[in-house]
């Protein structure tokens with residue numbers, strides 16, 4: 191990340207003026223991605239020397255001054271891979287995803303960027319997957335640390351197989367620092383265990399607001415899971431830790447409802463990760479957009 195006064199400020203949003211100053215065009219966006227992925231002086235893949243790089247014509251690749259024919263393709267495996275949409279529009283769309291507390295829908299993106307609805311849907315999907323990938327390393331708790339868990343129901347979720355509207359069970363887990371939201375497909379709490387193992391450090395104490403939730407998660411005997419996570423039911427369901435998680439869930443529901451009358455159950459994780467990405471940064475006062483363009487991990491192309 192180049193030094194910039196914007197980075198030093200304690201803001202959660204980046205204004206359009208600041209955005210245009212940092213990224214005046216697609217070329218600036220491409221150079222930023224090169225810089226983030228390969229550092230100040232990318233090494234030449236052929237001779238290994240750190241070289242000077244120049245953009246190859248109108249392509250999205252760079253060539254070094256040392257070896258003829260060597261190339262770096264900064265967009266490979268990122269959310270921008272094989273896109274026909276200019277990078278500046280992509281960055282602008284990401285800015286909107288980051289600056290809104292209510293979420294962005296494909297209709298908004300398609301109107302704002304003047305691209306087709308189908309292209310906007312793909313773009314929104316990629317951006318959400320990118321957010322998900324950036325935060326995929328977050329783990330709650332630690333040995334002996336308490337992780338609070340609250341269960342809720344999300345209405346108006348459509349099952350693509352059955353086609354009917356129904357509701358979906360969600361769990362939110364949180365420690366003193368962070369939170370994560372887990373969707374439970376088909377209300378089968380056996381899958382909740384795998385999700386918790388993925389997101390919570392082994393040895394954390396799971397503190398449930400409701401005894402019923404605890405029973406569901408720990409039903410179908412699984413000695414390993416029971417050994418990994420000591421559990422208890424919170425003595426006070428109105429404990430501030432539970433209340434804070436409940437508020438986060440209300441925000442998630444508003445976030446989804448404000449853009450979608452109903453959602454497909456297969457998409458729910460994408461909406462959740464988009465919400466989580468923005469909300470956890472707003473809470474800690476980080477500039478969400480700079481985090482969103484601060485790393486470009488490989489995203490799962492199958493999604």
Ligand SMILES: [Zn+2]
Nearest residue numbers: 234237256257
């Ligand atoms: Zn070289």
